[in-house]
Amino acid sequence: MSDFKPSALTQTRRRADRGRYDRATVYAILDEGILCHVGYALGDQPVVTPTLYWREADRLYWHGSAASRMLETLAGGVKACVTATLIDGLVMARSGFHHSVNYRSVMAFGTAAPLRTATEKLASLEAFVERIAPGRWAEMRAPTKAEIEATTVVSMPIEDVSAKIRTGPPIDDADDHAAPVWAGVIPLALTAGKPIPDPRLDPAISLPECLARFALARGKP
Amino acid sequence: MSDFKPSALTQTRRRADRGRYDRATVYAILDEGILCHVGYALGDQPVVTPTLYWREADRLYWHGSAASRMLETLAGGVKACVTATLIDGLVMARSGFHHSVNYRSVMAFGTAAPLRTATEKLASLEAFVERIAPGRWAEMRAPTKAEIEATTVVSMPIEDVSAKIRTGPPIDDADDHAAPVWAGVIPLALTAGKPIPDPRLDPAISLPECLARFALARGKP
Numbered sequence: 001m002s003d004f005k006p007s008a009l010t011q012t013r014r015r016a017d018r019g020r021y022d023r024a025t026v027y028a029i030l031d032e033g034i035l036c037h038v039g040y041a042l043g044d045q046p047v048v049t050p051t052l053y054w055r056e057a058d059r060l061y062w063h064g065s066a067a068s069r070m071l072e073t074l075a076g077g078v079k080a081c082v083t084a085t086l087i088d089g090l091v092m093a094r095s096g097f098h099h100s101v102n103y104r105s106v107m108a109f110g111t112a113a114p115l116r117t118a119t120e121k122l123a124s125l126e127a128f129v130e131r132i133a134p135g136r137w138a139e140m141r142a143p144t145k146a147e148i149e150a151t152t153v154v155s156m157p158i159e160d161v162s163a164k165i166r167t168g169p170p171i172d173d174a175d176d177h178a179a180p181v182w183a184g185v186i187p188l189a190l191t192a193g194k195p196i197p198d199p200r201l202d203p204a205i206s207l208p209e210c211l212a213r214f215a216l217a218r219g220k221p
Numbered sequence: 222m223s224d225f226k227p228s229a230l231t232q233t234r235r236r237a238d239r240g241r242y243d244r245a246t247v248y249a250i251l252d253e254g255i256l257c258h259v260g261y262a263l264g265d266q267p268v269v270t271p272t273l274y275w276r277e278a279d280r281l282y283w284h285g286s287a288a289s290r291m292l293e294t295l296a297g298g299v300k301a302c303v304t305a306t307l308i309d310g311l312v313m314a315r316s317g318f319h320h321s322v323n324y325r326s327v328m329a330f331g332t333a334a335p336l337r338t339a340t341e342k343l344a345s346l347e348a349f350v351e352r353i354a355p356g357r358w359a360e361m362r363a364p365t366k367a368e369i370e371a372t373t374v375v376s377m378p379i380e381d382v383s384a385k386i387r388t389g390p391p392i393d394d395a396d397d398h399a400a401p402v403w404a405g406v407i408p409l410a411l412t413a414g415k416p417i418p419d420p421r422l423d424p425a426i427s428l429p430e431c432l433a434r435f436a437l438a439r440g441k442p
Binding site: 087176180 | 265353397399403435
């Protein structure tokens with residue numbers, strides 16, 4: 001897989017060791033994340049909207065109601081920045097200055113465009129559901145024409161992109177190593193709990209394997 | 222506590238039931254979160270940067286290296302949007318259309334300004350550390366003058382702000398309730414794992430109570 005090329009926007013200015021431009025790293029972070037923050041401008045006002053997203057090949061996708069301000073604005077062809085961040089831990093150093101956070105993030109710049117046909121939307125929404133729980137799409141009641149019409153899906157090419165990663169223990173000043181202060185990492189992760197059935201659910205319907213697998217895979221850090 | 226006033230930016234356009242403007246709700250979400258996404262414009266290009274943040278009274282704060290592009294730009298007095306999002310669960314409905322996500326988010330609009338004096342910066346950085354682990358500040362090696370100088374802290378008033386919340390089970394179409402499809406919520410939360418001591422740490426130094434409490438409080442969902 002070819003690497004991405006750093007641009008004026010994505011070239012790391014500080015801590016060059018944290019910037020990554022290889023496709024495997026960028027895609028792995030995007031595929032582990034569920035929620036991104038989409039930035040765009042309304043006139044001169046930046047707006048940052050949280051939304052679920054998914055990746056297919058070299059494109060990012062997100063969706064919502066056709067009446068959404070975010071999607072309406074993006075469908076007009078404005079510039080966007082999509083950032084997905086995974087927090088991996090709090091880094092507790094011996095000095096306040098060297099406290100940090102372990103994280104993996106991807107920042108992608110581009111212009112999003114709406115999917116035009118119901119066929120494209122349907123295929124992409126299936127990919128969205130299947131990336132979270134492979135097998136779920138076939139279990140669900142199929143989408144109606146009206147539901148597909150009421151859903152806007154936008155996509156943005158993954159081109160002008162970089163990943164940033166911090167990992168490992170605190171990097172304290174050598175002089176501080178002997179200080180009588182606990183130092184280390186408190187791991188953090190987005191973890192799944194026990195699925196809660198809808199109160200209306202027929203108790204005879206048990207949790208499908210695809211969802212049990214999702215919950216299990218997101219264990220405690 | 223007085224409520225915030227919805228503005229052209231924060232007035233919910235759709236799903237008005239999800240918008241919240243009361244101070245207690247907004248502050249509770251901000252105080253539970255650790256990471257926010259800060260949006261600002263570089264010319265006509267929106268940029269969304271993940272960063273840790275904290276709240277003191279009616280202001281948001283975040284910090285970083287004085288060489289950070291994000292902080293340098295914001296210190297110039299440009300408009301920003303700060304969004305903090307807590308994911309609480311994936312909502313699995315009987316139809317794809319009614320799948321959703323339980324979340325609590327806060328979106329704050331404003332203009333950030335840098336703290337000017339070392340005294341202000343020091344007090345605010347102490348508040349940052351203490352909000353995560355009360356007691357930690359006193360344990361650490363104290364900041365040096367050079368470290369404080371190398372740190373930029375910016376703050377933004379919490380004024381033009383709203384919270385959005387989705388909670389509870391899926392809302393399926395009545396016709397779908399009898400469909401043989403599992404429906405419910407898979408809870409998600411940012412949880413802490415077992416703290417990992419720095420390999421350089423003297424094994425005689427045990428985990429302080431303030432960090433043990435933090436790790437314990439962020440249990441499995």
